[in-house]
Amino acid sequence: MSLQLRRISLNNFRKFREPLTIEGLGEGLNIIIEPNESGKSTILEALRAAFFVRHATKNQLAQSFAPYGEAVAPEIEVSFNIGADSWKIAKRFLKSPQVEVTGPQGRAQGEEAENRLQALLGFVKDSSQRGDPATYGALGLLWVPQAQALEVTAPGSIVRSSIQATLEAEVGTIVGGAAYERVQKRIDEQYDIYWTPTGKAQSKGRWQAARDRDQQARQAAADATMRLDALEKSFGELETARGRLKVIERELADETEQEQRAGLVQALARLIHQKCPEGLAGVA
Template structure:
């Protein structure tokens, strides 16, 4: 059927060659009859050798390419040029075709199927969105939507009430679960108490164990007395242990005190020896201090004498410096006397000299005379 509907008669691909009988040199031929569009159709195809195709329809017969085109238009397929056969070229019927060893494979629909489905959905949606039914249904949908949500998508109205009821119911359910758990625990405790009560009733009803219980009670009293005596002995033992511990502490403290006394005695002896050594050093130090004091007195006397000699030398140097300065002053005075005489003579000579302004005027007049002479000679 796949070959009759979707494989072209004049193809020689691998799929068409697979239809040939093995070991026989004959051309495969297929003939299929079916009903479509209210009429009977018949397809006859021959592959490989003397390839041909014939389509019989209510409108007549067609052969060759016309038959292939008519068959493709009827089935909604397109021309397949692949070697192994492309199921996407078979259209919507290709989705129903399952090849060998391909039952578990999932392949997406081809472009033809997607286009046809898209066109169908668009047509249906356009009919619904633009028809009178849409105009009748839309207001009711809007009113019902307004009962549950606002225009911005926030819950309101019935939705809020439903949420509130849900929360209340949830809290009630949680409380019921808690109460149920408590009740189950109470039932369990009651069953355990009943079991213990049955055991006690059975023990009380049994008279054979009365003497044993009396003996056990007596033994319990004896055990209690023994326990009290044991506690008393333990208390006495504790007191004795405390006393022994106190004696041990006293012994330890006595040994520590004796050790401390011996160490103190040894330290005292060492201190006394050190003190005797320090006394000897103190005596020698005092002797050295007396010697140093006497030397200090001698040094002070020498210092006073040196200061006195220094003062006398200072006065002598000052007197000599004064005499030297006096001699220098006298020498400078003797040198100034001739200079003062020369200064007086210069002053007298200065009174007899021609002033500079007069000399400049004479020079200017001489230049004027020279210019006049030059002009006359010219």
């Protein structure tokens, strides 16, 4: 849907107590440049009210349309094109509320006008107090209020339903055509490689070869694990032996113990000589 704004007019809408009209809006990008607090966001809010807020509502959002402290009726008129068709909305809120929609089918007022607008723009009736953007449909996703440009919110059910219906229509188009036949043939070929017509795994071919490779890989992994455990055990025993060897080497290198052993041998010899000198001489 291509919607192009042509003219916006509002009166007694929030800070605009006097009539304001913006004309000459054309195709492409239209930019409004004004100082801060001059009412740019208010104009956008008036547009949203004209499109999505029902004229007879008395909720908190509609109450906020009236200038502060004044019991007046906010009024909005919007002229726009959808495709080659020209449309016009005129809405009045709060006091003597009314709505009129003019389009290719003629003029409609009241609930008939609201229903025609709802069908045209693809939104649903909003029953919340502050206005629920989820009810505005796909067009509402384009409305980015001030200070909310960086917020990310999920689309409402109406938008999700529209997307789902579009995708289903596209899939339906493919399913009945040559593209579907090609895809289905390819799927069947791949299925036959791995499964039988009854849904069981093939006992030969790629499936069996893959199972054999998997079994071989599992056995090789188990064998490698056993060898690794044995190797780690051998390393542990080797480290223990090395520790014992270092102790022995330190003992052999200790000269104090050698001197003590030599002294003990000499003392033992003297003792034997004292006890049995003749026996030692005979032995000598």
